[in-house]
Amino acid sequence: MNERGANAAATDTATIAYVLRLGDDALIASHRLGELVSRAPQLEEDVALANIALDLLGQARSLLTCAGRMEEQLTGVLRTEDDLAYLRDEQQFTNCRLVELPNTDFAHTIARQLLFSGYAFELYAALRDSADDTLAGIAGKAVKELSYHRDHAARWTVRLGDGTRESRERMKAGLDAAWPYTDELFAADQVTRSVSEAGTGVDPARLRPAWEEFLAQALSDAGLDWPETAPITGPGGMGGRDGVHTEAFGYLLAEMQHLHRSHPGAAW
Amino acid sequence: MAETENGDRWRERFDAMIAAEERIEPRDHMPDDYRRTLVRQIAQHAHSEIIGMQPEGNWITRAPSLNRKAVLIAKVQDEAGHGLYLYSAAETLGVTRAELLDLLHEGRQRYSSIFNYPTVSWADVGAIGWLVDGAAITNQVPLCRCSYGPYARAMVRICKEESFHQRQGFEMLYVLARGTDAQKAMAQGAVDRWYWPSLMMFGPPDSESSHSERSMAYKIKRFSNDELRQKFVDIIAPQAEVLGLTLPDPDLRWNGERGHYDFGPIDWSEFNRVLKGEGPCNRQRLEHRRAAHAEGAWVREAARVHAAKQAARAEREKENAA
Ligand SMILES: [Fe+2]
Numbered sequence: 001m002n003e004r005g006a007n008a009a010a011t012d013t014a015t016i017a018y019v020l021r022l023g024d025d026a027l028i029a030s031h032r033l034g035e036l037v038s039r040a041p042q043l044e045e046d047v048a049l050a051n052i053a054l055d056l057l058g059q060a061r062s063l064l065t066c067a068g069r070m071e072e073q074l075t076g077v078l079r080t081e082d083d084l085a086y087l088r089d090e091q092q093f094t095n096c097r098l099v100e101l102p103n104t105d106f107a108h109t110i111a112r113q114l115l116f117s118g119y120a121f122e123l124y125a126a127l128r129d130s131a132d133d134t135l136a137g138i139a140g141k142a143v144k145e146l147s148y149h150r151d152h153a154a155r156w157t158v159r160l161g162d163g164t165r166e167s168r169e170r171m172k173a174g175l176d177a178a179w180p181y182t183d184e185l186f187a188a189d190q191v192t193r194s195v196s197e198a199g200t201g202v203d204p205a206r207l208r209p210a211w212e213e214f215l216a217q218a219l220s221d222a223g224l225d226w227p228e229t230a231p232i233t234g235p236g237g238m239g240g241r242d243g244v245h246t247e248a249f250g251y252l253l254a255e256m257q258h259l260h261r262s263h264p265g266a267a268w
Numbered sequence: 269m270a271e272t273e274n275g276d277r278w279r280e281r282f283d284a285m286i287a288a289e290e291r292i293e294p295r296d297h298m299p300d301d302y303r304r305t306l307v308r309q310i311a312q313h314a315h316s317e318i319i320g321m322q323p324e325g326n327w328i329t330r331a332p333s334l335n336r337k338a339v340l341i342a343k344v345q346d347e348a349g350h351g352l353y354l355y356s357a358a359e360t361l362g363v364t365r366a367e368l369l370d371l372l373h374e375g376r377q378r379y380s381s382i383f384n385y386p387t388v389s390w391a392d393v394g395a396i397g398w399l400v401d402g403a404a405i406t407n408q409v410p411l412c413r414c415s416y417g418p419y420a421r422a423m424v425r426i427c428k429e430e431s432f433h434q435r436q437g438f439e440m441l442y443v444l445a446r447g448t449d450a451q452k453a454m455a456q457g458a459v460d461r462w463y464w465p466s467l468m469m470f471g472p473p474d475s476e477s478s479h480s481e482r483s484m485a486y487k488i489k490r491f492s493n494d495e496l497r498q499k500f501v502d503i504i505a506p507q508a509e510v511l512g513l514t515l516p517d518p519d520l521r522w523n524g525e526r527g528h529y530d531f532g533p534i535d536w537s538e539f540n541r542v543l544k545g546e547g548p549c550n551r552q553r554l555e556h557r558r559a560a561h562a563e564g565a566w567v568r569e570a571a572r573v574h575a576a577k578q579a580a581r582a583e584r585e586k587e588n589a590a
C-alpha cells in the first residue's frame with residue numbers, strides 16, 4: 001500500500017469510529033428517555049419525551065447503519081444496526097458518558113438533555129457540510145430535530161429554575177451532576193483529528209463557543225448560575241470515547257441486550 | 269310554568285336530535301344522566317389509554333431490535349396522545365383532567381381490566397397489539413358515530429391509529445410464529461394468555477350488563493356487548509389460522525348455519541375477580557400511576573408558579589410602559 005492508500009485507510013477507520021460514536025450517543029440518549037415513558041410528570045411530557053426518544057433512535061439507526069456499511073467496504077463483513085446495538089460489549093461502546101447518566105429525577109433528565117442536545121445541535125449544524133454525503137444528509141435531518149430537543153430542554157430549565165424553591169434546587173443539582181461529563185463532548189483525539197482533517201467530521205472544540213452561548217442564555221433566563229462542579233475523568237484519563245463508562249452503563253446494556261442475545265441469529 | 273315549558277322544549281329537541289342521528293355538541297342542553305353516562309365512559313376510556321401505556325412500556329428498554337423498539341415507542345406515545353384527546357373530550361362536559369386523574373388514583377373510576385394482566389414475554393407486546401387493540405377497535409369503530417360530537421370526533425382519530433397498532437401486533441406475531449422454536453413458543457404462550465381476557469373486554473354478557481340499555485337509547489353505544497364479542501371472534505379466528513397459532517378454545521369452530529364462529533363459555537368468575545381488584549397487576553398499575561403523578565407534583569407546581577410569575581412580570585411591564 002502506498003502512503004496515500006494508507007492514509008485513506010486510516011481516514012476510513014477514523015470515519016467509521018466517528019460515525020459509530022455519534023450513533024452510540026444517540027442510541028443511549030434515546031434509551032434513557034425510553035425508560036421514562038409512562039412515568040412523566042404529566043401526559044404532555046410522556047408524549048414529548050417519547051417524541052425525542054424516537055427522533056434520537058431514528059438518528060442512531062441511520063448512523064449505525066452508515067457505520068456498518070462503511071466498515072463493510074473496508075472489511076467485507078457487514079454489521080447491521082442491530083449487530084452494532086445488541087452484540088457489542090460495554091467497552092466497545094464509545095458514547096460519551098453524559099448520555100448514559102441515570103434519570104435520577106425530572107431535573108436530572110432535563111439537565112442531561114439540555115447539555116447534550118445543545119451540543120448535538122451545534123455538531124449536526126456543522127456536519128451538514130461534511131465531505132461524506134451520507135453523514136451530511138443525516139445531519140441535515142438531525143439538526144431540525146435537535147433544535148426542538150434543545151428548545152424543549154431550555155424551556156423546562158427556565159420553568160424549573162424560575163419556578164419554586166424546590167424546583168430550583170433540583171435543577172441546580174441536576175446540572176451539577178451532569179456538568180462534570182461535558183468536557184468529554186469537546187475533547188479531541190486521534191479520531192476527531194483525522195476526520196476534521198479529512199472534512200468528514202468536525203473538531204469538537206470548535207462547537208464549544210456556540211454551545212456555551214446557548215447555555216448562558218438558558219441559564220440566565222432560568223436565573224441559574226453557571227455550574228462549577230469539576231470534570232470527572234475516567235481511570236487513566238479515559239472516558240466514554242475510549243470505551244470506559246460509568247458503572248450505570250453496564251446495567252443499561254444488560255437490560256437492552258438481554259433478549260436479543262438470548263436468541264442468537266433470530267429475526268424479530 | 270314558563271321554565272318547565274322551556275325545559276320540556278329543550279328535552280324534546282334533544283330527543284329529536286338523538287332520533288335524527290344529529291350530533292350533540294357541548295353548548296347544547298343535555299339531560300344530566302346523558303352527561304353523567306358520557307363522563308363516566310369517556311373518563312374510563314381515557315384512563316384505559318394511559319394505564320395501557322404500562323404493560324407495553326414494560327418492554328421498551330428490552331425490545332429485541334431497533335426497528336421494533338421504534339415501533340413500540342411510537343405506539344405507547346400514541347396511547348398517551350389518545351389519553352390527551354379523550355381527557356379533552358371529557359373536559360367539554362364540564363370536568364377537568366386533574367379531577368378525573370384524582371378519581372382514577374383514588375380508585376373511584378375504572379379503567380379497562382385488560383391492563384391488569386402482566387406482559388411476561390416480548391410476544392405479549394404482539395398479542396396486545398393483535399388482540400387488545402383489535403378488541404378495542406371492534407368496540408370503538410361504532411363510537412365514531414356516537415351521538416356526542418367531541419367523543420365521536422376523538423374516536424375517528426383514535427381508531428385510525430388503533431388499526432395501525434393492530435396490524436403491527438399481527439405482523440410481529442407473524443414473524444415470531446415463523447421464527448425459532450423458542451419464538452414460536454413465545455408467540456403461542458402470549459396468545460394463550462391474552463385470548464380470553466381480550467374476549468372479556470366487551471364486558472359482561474348482555475343479560476347482566478347494567479349500563480348498556482341507557483347507552484343504547486342515547487346512541488352512545490350501538491351494539492350490545494355480546495354482538496361486539498361475536499364480531500371480534502369472527503375477525504380473529506381466521507386471522508389466527510393465517511398466523512399459524514392456536515386460540516385456546518376447544519369449542520371454537522365455524523357454524524355455517526349461524527354464519528358465525530361458535531366459541532366456548534367465558535370464565536366470568538375470573539373477569540369479576542380482576543374487576544374487583546384481584547387481578548395480577550391491579551395494585552401495580554395503580555401504584556405506578558400514583559407514583560408517577562406524585563413524583564411529578566413538584567414539576568407541575570414549578571410550571572404553574574413560573575407561568576404565574578411570567579404573567580405578573582408581563583403585567584408590571586405593561587404598567588411601567590403606560
Ligand atoms: Fe389507544
Ligand SMILES: [Fe+2]
Pocket residue numbers: 347401429430433
Ligand atoms: Fe392502541
